[in-house]
Amino acid sequence: MGQEDIFALIPKDKFDTSTIDELMKLNEDEVKIILPELLYWIADFNWPIAKEMINVLKRFSNNLTPLIQNALRADESDDMLKYWIIRELIPVLSKEVQKNILTDIKRICDSPTVTEEIEGVCDEAKEFIENYNL
Template sequence: MDIRECLPRDKFDYEAVRKLSEFSDVELKVIIPELMEWLQDGNWPISKPVEDLLLRLGEDLIPHLKDVLKTQDPQWEYFILVGLIDRLPVSHLSMLQTDLVRILESPTPDEVLEELDGVILELLEKIRETNER
């Protein structure tokens, strides 16, 4: 069965997420971009289960997270920051430090409106605290 046939079809498609959880991490890696799209709105019912699924993939998420942080879609950035990125181990979070600092120091007008700075400051503090240990 092609893994793409199991992708969610709507924001309530828990069954699709359950089926995807049965695939190996290697198989899931090929659909990371499609799964990331289900995190565009953290209010969608399946966003949390999709986050849980993606967290299994660890470091393989980093390039995809960087892509979202460059989309100029501040709502998607926000939901990624407070959902998936906030749940990453600090070792993976550190890989996003340059991107987080960019948003903090040179935000787009929409990123300012979305108030991403507060979320980013908390994430950077997490990194700093770990580095001081």
């Protein structure tokens, strides 16, 4: 599949689940170029696309680690994306990937930003650490 075809599979809006089946057929090399855009679609779990996108993302968990680590950095401002990554995505990933992200989750627990506290990101991080024996 060509790059243009792969980029065409990125959802157009929060209701666009039409390409989920095709996204599930991609291999790791093909999906790499659009993974950052796909991760964005779980930023609000009220969006119909979000639940479907979790299933796509978990297929490519080995490629997600650096993207998740970047999203969870203190200087990243999308706290709702952080919240949903911790609440919905990380729990369905392999223990190995969870362990690789643990330092980032602990940072949120130990030194949350003001907005991470306001948005409940630190509460989700603490709950994750309590519930997942890593």
